[in-house]
Amino acid sequence: MTSPLPSPMKRPLLLALSLLLATLILSLAIGSVFIPPAELWNILRGVGEEAFTLIVWNIRLPRTVLIALAGAALGGSGAAYQGLFRNPLADPFLIGVASGAGLGAVIAMSIQWPYSFWGLMAIPLAAFLAALLTVFLVYQLARVGRTVPTTNLILAGVAFSSFATSLTSFLMIRSTSEVRRALGWLLGGISLAGWDSVLSLIPYLVIGFGGLLLSGHALNLMQFGDDQAQQMGLNVGRARAIILAAASLTTAAAVAFAGIIGFIGLVVPHIVRMWFGADYRRVIPLSILGGASALLISDVIARVVIAPQELPVGIVTALAGAPFFLWVLRRAKNQGYW
């Protein structure tokens, strides 16, 4: 008899799903007008009030789904990068991958192709290629022999991130007003939210999440270092390539449609590990679900603090995430269970 999931999986999964459901409802209910959950249920059944139905279907639902998917992507890829680099501070934002992907996306956008579904689909692809290139460069810069020290990784990430961000700003200033709108988007403004964006995000995420969810055991083995992982039978080179591609694809997809949002990929996997242990077969799916919830909550906060105006969600995640980062840095120094 085989057990498809590591044994204590049911309870955490149930918990993560309930949290996700609660945050989804919250995200649909809260906004310029409050829509009570009972009314939401009516709308989903097709018997809601017309004005509310329009708001939910055309504005709140696509935005909510997009936010949830982006958060899931950041949580999952953060967990994978941390496992891959065996480094508690690896986060798609901190290691520069998000900014790299953002640069790729902006380059793609400043090419004047006509607005179409396929044009939209090409943006994450450009972001993906830029993300892969970034990971490669940052890794090579940070590597000392066969290890990647935390400080090196963060320094290389920050340096590359500044470079990519400057280049992005330069491109924006030089470009048309249409592209300049992207500035808000890059800060995580989710201004591209619409069913088109959601649909074009899905194929990338299906592949990316698939790769990540299959890699839990390989990531577990890689925690012992390349030698031991291979001695236990893992084809380390191949596993690393798969995980890197999957994590970069999910990050790129999130950045291309939700902008550069930091710290979700750092905070969520950490909390998951603290509560539910280090087994990556648990950490990956729970970080995906937890990432969705965390970004939904951040987005709700971003919508209400200075209503009727909106904060870019990236500001909220950074305000909460940066102190957490410092705390993890201290803990990592004292060797904690990350």
Added chain:
Amino acid sequence: MLKIENLSVEYGSRRALHDVTLSVQSGEILALIGPNGAGKSTLIRAASGVIPFSGHVRTNGDTFHALTPIQRARYIAVVPQAISLPPAFTVWETVIMGRTPHLGFLGQTSRADEELARRALERVHADELSERRVGELSGGERQRILLARALCQSTPILLLDEPTAHLDLQYQVSLLELVRKLVHEDNLAVLIALHDLNLAARYADRVALMVAGNIKAIGTPREVLTAELISESYCWPVDVVEHPLSGGPLVLAK
């Protein structure tokens, strides 16, 4: 059994191993001894396939060059030094990862795998540690956990890289007692790098003396652990006397 033929390893232009040939029979412990930098660990890493080499590593006619990591891991299990292990895994999670070469990419374990892991933990007297996190264990406990993980791999060949290096006296002896018992019970072929010559004399059936990437002498402890060979290889004068209890050789630095 394990057969190593004309194995050479180069790090850049430096030759770390030079034409090493040796074989280990099933049910036998072969100890690798030699001064630091002689190539003991390099030999173990090459034989387990993690660094490139020229020459051949074979078992029962299969050449390792032709095997994938997962196939190789069904023949050879390695017990590394327990210096840095991921602290957050539990003992159970760590040990059952030894089943990897017999599992799919997802690492799904069956009842039979769990039974083997439980048994491996029992054999190294660590069943009561099962739920503990590896980061909380002592050096001796970690080394036993790594031995259990290697046993879980169910391989005919076991390589150990200075498993006693950081252990206190009682752990050194108890670990090697355990290894000897396992060798005889499972008829394993064991290659073990040891820096303590007297532990090698006590536990090895044969000893291979390595100096600067070459095998300088290979034979029974009595044949290899002579005052002349050891003094010359370690560049320090030693006396070899008869062990008062076992009657084997006992090496004393002058």
